[in-house]
Structures are given as structure tokens and as C-alpha cells.
Amino acid sequence: MxxxxxxxxxxxxxxxxxxxxxxxxxxxxxxxxxxxxxxxxxxxxxxxxxxxxxxxxxxxxxxxxxxxxxxxxxxxxxTGTQTVAVSNVRADESRPANPNRCIACGEEALVPSEAFAGAKHCSPSRGGCGTNVMIPIVEDGLARGVALQPYREPIPGRRENMYSSLGSLIHMVKYDTRVDDPLKAEMVREIVRRIGECGVIEQLVDKRVIRNLVVVPAPSSKRRKLQPVSLLAELVSEGRFGYEEALKKRSRTESKSRPKGTELAPNDVSCSESVRGKTVLLLDDTYGEGATLRACIRALKDKGAQEIYFLSLCKNIYGGVKGSSADDDDID
Structure with missing residues (x-):
């Protein structure tokens, strides 16, 4: 052959x-x-x-x-991508939205990744940080999905891995009680600013439907005073898109507590009628095995959502969840 x-x-x-x-x-x-x-x-x-x-x-x-x-x-x-300046989170005029800018370090240093098909690599030879970004996520029912960075990255020459830059921020915002909520909110704002500078949504969403987009946060099982995913969705949508907190999770069982490989129970995620006939951008902080995402897709489709796009800050590729005793990750 x-x-x-x-x-x-x-x-x-x-x-x-x-x-x-x-x-x-x-x-x-x-x-x-x-x-x-x-x-x-x-x-x-x-x-x-x-x-x-x-x-x-x-x-x-x-x-x-x-x-x-x-x-x-x-x-x-x-074909092609459209780069549009973000209005709600002002980037410096010297740093306009640019699809070749790294979401992690901000350098204009992206090249096609050798590790993940369809992803980009921030090339150190161009002054970048070396991380992989814009990693595709594929699930039935999605028009398109992407994660901005791995949740963890391997340490060169060692068997261990470490938090990526976004992974570290997510873990801090969700679990670090030493950081107060106003500072956590500022961390989320910084992420949204980078999303704007890098033209992430313009790369992800088909320009035919971007004007009519409705941003929907993935539901949380844990009740926190500061809900980072909801705040992320509100800031991304502010001044540009619609916003609907349309999804609710009935069970308080977190994904890290479910047996590996299991799906959410039928109707564990419910959806309001507000998404009927709309194009949805579903936002979450992390994507692991995909059970929560699949439940959200089913709920959105059942209520008549049209195209569904998915943006996750991180994708769990190198481990560090499910059964880990080193941290308290909550990856869906």
C-alpha cells in the first residue's frame, strides 16, 4: 500500500x-x-x-x-475569517483584533500546530510562549466548537504536567479562597479582553449568523457567589450580542464526582424557550469528557435552537482531573 x-x-x-x-x-x-x-x-x-x-x-x-x-x-x-474590533472590552489601538495573536501570551506568533489537527501553536521562534491554542472540539449537534488552550500542559523532559496559563486562572477563580471575588472578576475581564484582541468569536462563528448571536453560559452544578462562566458570557455579549441564561442544571453532582465515562441523566439540564429559532454561542470554562456539553446541546435543540457554537476556555488533554488527589478540578 x-x-x-x-x-x-x-x-x-x-x-x-x-x-x-x-x-x-x-x-x-x-x-x-x-x-x-x-x-x-x-x-x-x-x-x-x-x-x-x-x-x-x-x-x-x-x-x-x-x-x-x-x-x-x-x-x-x-471560507475565510472576519476580524472585527470588540466594543465592550476595549483593546489598545496598537493591538487590534488579530487571529494570529496568541490567547495565552498575546504575541502575534501563531503557526499551525503539529500536535493537534486544526489547532495553532504559539511559536517560540517568533517570540511566542509555545502553547497550543484554538483546539477544535467536535460533538454531534455543534456547528463548530473550540477550546482556547489545554487545561494542563506537559513539562518538557518530565512525566508531570502543569496548569496552562488559562488553566491556572480558571482553577484560581473557581477554587482559590485566598483570592477575593472582585479580583476574580478582573481575571475574567482580562480573559474577555484577550478573546476580543485575538478575534476568537469572529474565527469561530460563521459571519452569516454572528450579528444575531445569543450567548448562553453553561450551567453550573455548584452554587458560588461569583459564577465565572455566567460572568464570562455576560462580558462577551455586552454591547455586541444577545444574552440568555437559558440553561439550568438540576443535579448538584459535579462532573468530577461522576464515574468516568458516564453521561448526565435525561433532563438533568433544562432549557428555557428563549433560544427558540436563535443561533447560540454556548460558553464554558472547561471541556473534559463532554457529558455536560452533550446534555446542553440536547436541551438547546429540544427548545428549538438553530445553529450551536461552543467556546471553552480550556480542553482537558493531558490529565489532572477524574480521580486526581492533587487538586479539586471541576471539568465537565
Missing amino acids: SKVDKYTERGIAFLEGDGVAKDYEQAFYWLSVAYELGSSKAETILCDMRAKSLGAPFDGDVPETASLDDGPDACGVT
């Missing part, structure tokens, strides 16, 4: 879950490699995956059309 056929078949295996766990991001990666080597079969599959937002990246560095000679709508999707 030739290399191009091998990569094509590997991509199809991940796409269909044939002998391996279904993984759209891996499928897109291997099919992209096969496409670059000249596989027309991989090209056709990639076009279909992009049209369905299955594992597709956000930076346009892989094929977006049925043929390189065709126009931008050959796959039935709009």
Missing part, C-alpha cells in the same frame, strides 16, 4: 470508528496529509467534513473547496 493510500485509509478509519475510536480531528489531520500527497479521494472527504464542520480547522491552511481551482463556495460553505 502506498503512503498516500495508507494515510487516506487511516483518516477514514478515524472518521468511521473502524478499529479505532471515532475521532474527527484525527480523521481530518490524516486526510489532509493524504490530500497534500495528491489523493483525490481524501480531497472529496475533506470537502464533506468541512461542510459538516467535522474536525475542520479554523485557519484555512487546509483545503476548503472541492477543487483548488473552484471558488470559495464549492463545498457549500463560506
Whole structure:
């Protein structure tokens, strides 16, 4: 079997879950490699995956059309990204919204990631911090999803891992009782400012629907005086989009307390009628196994939400949750 056929078949295996766990991001990666080597079969599959937002990246560095000679709508999707200044969180005029700016360090140093298909890497050779950002999240029912950074990152040359910059802020805001609520709120505001500077929402949400977007926070199981996800959603929406606290979680059982691999009970997440016919941007602080996200998608769809986009600050890739005794992480 030739290399191009091998990569094509590997991509199809991940796409269909044939002998391996279904993984759209891996499928897109291997099919992209096969496409670059000249596989027309991989090209056709990639076009279909992009049209369905299955594992597709956000930076346009892989094929977006049925043929390189065709126009931008050959796959039935709009290509390219739109960068718009954020009005509610003022960035310095010298630092306009820029999709190549790192959400972690703020440097304009992003290049395609070698670790995660569709993600970006903040290149130290360009003055960046070295972290991976804009990591795709794929779940049935999502138009598109992304996490801004891993929750933890490996320590080079060691088996341990450590909090990423955003992961550290999330852990502090949610669990560190030494930090008062006004300071925690300022941390959330700083994250929102970076989201604006990096043009994150403009990269994530199709420009056809961005004007009519409604921001919805993921529901929390734990009652806190300061609800960081709700504050995050309010600040992101302020002056730009609608805001609806439409989702409620009935159970107070936190995700870290559920057995690994289990789903939420039916109707554990409820949704109001306020999302009917609307395009939703669902926000959360962390994405782990995806149980809460899937329950939110079901609830939103049941109440008539149209397209659903998902933005998580972090994605759990390198561990540090489920059964950990080192910290009190609450990753859904």
C-alpha cells in the first residue's frame, strides 16, 4: 500500500470508528496529509467534513473547496475569517483584533500546530510562549466548537504536567479562597479582553449568523457567589450580542464526582424557550469528557435552537482531573 493510500485509509478509519475510536480531528489531520500527497479521494472527504464542520480547522491552511481551482463556495460553505474590533472590552489601538495573536501570551506568533489537527501553536521562534491554542472540539449537534488552550500542559523532559496559563486562572477563580471575588472578576475581564484582541468569536462563528448571536453560559452544578462562566458570557455579549441564561442544571453532582465515562441523566439540564429559532454561542470554562456539553446541546435543540457554537476556555488533554488527589478540578 502506498503512503498516500495508507494515510487516506487511516483518516477514514478515524472518521468511521473502524478499529479505532471515532475521532474527527484525527480523521481530518490524516486526510489532509493524504490530500497534500495528491489523493483525490481524501480531497472529496475533506470537502464533506468541512461542510459538516467535522474536525475542520479554523485557519484555512487546509483545503476548503472541492477543487483548488473552484471558488470559495464549492463545498457549500463560506471560507475565510472576519476580524472585527470588540466594543465592550476595549483593546489598545496598537493591538487590534488579530487571529494570529496568541490567547495565552498575546504575541502575534501563531503557526499551525503539529500536535493537534486544526489547532495553532504559539511559536517560540517568533517570540511566542509555545502553547497550543484554538483546539477544535467536535460533538454531534455543534456547528463548530473550540477550546482556547489545554487545561494542563506537559513539562518538557518530565512525566508531570502543569496548569496552562488559562488553566491556572480558571482553577484560581473557581477554587482559590485566598483570592477575593472582585479580583476574580478582573481575571475574567482580562480573559474577555484577550478573546476580543485575538478575534476568537469572529474565527469561530460563521459571519452569516454572528450579528444575531445569543450567548448562553453553561450551567453550573455548584452554587458560588461569583459564577465565572455566567460572568464570562455576560462580558462577551455586552454591547455586541444577545444574552440568555437559558440553561439550568438540576443535579448538584459535579462532573468530577461522576464515574468516568458516564453521561448526565435525561433532563438533568433544562432549557428555557428563549433560544427558540436563535443561533447560540454556548460558553464554558472547561471541556473534559463532554457529558455536560452533550446534555446542553440536547436541551438547546429540544427548545428549538438553530445553529450551536461552543467556546471553552480550556480542553482537558493531558490529565489532572477524574480521580486526581492533587487538586479539586471541576471539568465537565
